[in-house]
Amino acid sequence: MHKINIAIDGPASSGKSTIAKIIAKDFGFVYTDTGAMYRGVTYLAIKHQVSFLDETALIELIENYPITFKQTDWGQAVLIQGEDVTQALRQPEVTNHVSEVSALPGVRDHLVKVQQKIAASGGVVMDGRDIGTTVLPQAEVKIFLVASASERAKRRYKENQDKGIKSNYNTLKKEIEQRDYTDSHRETSPLKQAKDASLVDTTGFSIDEVVATVESIVKEKMGEVK
Template sequence: MSRRLIVAIDGPAGAGKSTVARHLAAHFGLLNLETGAMYRAFALKAMRTHTSLDNAEALGRLAAGTSIGLEPTPSGNRVVLDGEDVTGQVREPEVTQAASKVSIHPTIRTWMVDLQRALGAAGGVVMEGRDIGTVVFPDADLKFFLDASPEARSQRRYEQSGGATAGEATPEAVLKELRERDQRDRNRAESPLRPAEDAILIDSTSLTLDQVLARIESIVQERVAARV
C-alpha cells in the first residue's frame, strides 16, 4: 500500500495512552508521535513568555512563531521547541496543567492538528491524544479508545509519581485534578474528547498493563498481516 500503517490512540488523562503508544512503536517499528508532548511544549513557551493561557488571540500570535518537533531516540522521543531540547521540562506537572488549558482554544487546536497531520502524513506512525481518531486522522487504519474509571486512573498516576515518598499531592488531590481535566477535555467546544464511531474501546479499569498491551498488540498484528 502507498501509505504505511497509522494507529490512532485516544482517551482521557491517565488511561495509559503514552505507555501503549511507546510499546507499539517499539514492537512494530512505528514512529511515536506524542501529541500531548507537543501541546506541553507550546504551553511551556506560553509560560516562559508570560502569555496568558486564557488569551486565544495572544496564543495564536505566539503559535505563528513556534516550531515543535519530535525526534525518536532509543529511550523515547526528544521534544524540540524552537530548536531547544525541552524533553525534561515538558514533563513537569505545571506544564501538563497549562497544556490542558491552552488546548481548549480552537485556534491552537487547528494549528496543532495541521502540524500533527504533516508529521504523520506518510504513515508508519502511532499517534496518541484526545482527538486523533476523530479529527487528526479520521482515516487511520486502526483506532483505539483507552479508558478507565477516574479512581483507577488517578491511583495509577499517584503511584507512578512516587506518591507520598516523592512529596506529591495526596491521592484525593490527584483525583480532583484529573476530574477537572476530564471536564475540560470532554466539554470543550473544539474537538471534545469522545471515541470515534469505529474505535475499538478498551476499558482497563480491571486489566493489568500486560493484558492491555497483549490485547492491542494482537489486534495490530492482525492488521499488519492483512496488509502484507
C-alpha cells in the same frame, strides 16, 4: 505497500503514551505524542507570561518556537529551540492548564495541521484525545483506552513519585475528573470515542496485558487492509 496509521485516544492517564510507544517500537512505526505538543504550548505560555486564553499570542508562540521530537536511547525527547523540555512538560503547573490551551480552536487548528503532515506517509502511531475523530479520521486502526478515575490517579501519583514530584492522591483524582469534564465538553474536537474505534478498558490490567490486547487488534486490522 502503504503503511497504516494507528490512532490511540483516551482521557488523562489512561495509558495512551505508554502503550503507543511500545506499539510503535514493536511494529517499527513512528510514535507521535500530540499531548506533548499542547503541553509545549502551555509551557511556553508560562515561560513567556502569556495568558492561557490569549489565542493570538499562543499561536504566535507556536509559530516562533517550533516543537520538535528526537529519539534518544531512553525514549522520545521533546525539544523547543533545541532545549530538551521533556521533564518540564510534566510539571503540575503545565498539567493543570493544558486543557485550557488545548480547548482553543486556533491552537488546535495549527497543531492538527502539523500532526496530519507527520502522518501523511503512514506508519505512524499517534496518541491524544481527538486523533481518531479529528486529526486522523481515516486511520486504519483506532483504539480508545479508558480506566477508572481512581486507577488513573494512582498511576499519576506513582509516576510523580518516580520522578521526584510531590503530589497528593486526592488532589490528582479531582484534577483528573476536572480534566475529563473539560476535555469532553469543549466545543472544538471534544474527547469522544470514534464510532469505528475499539474500546479497551485498562482498569486493573498490567501494561503487558493491555499491549497484548491492542497488538491483537492491530494485527487483525493489518490483515484486513492487505
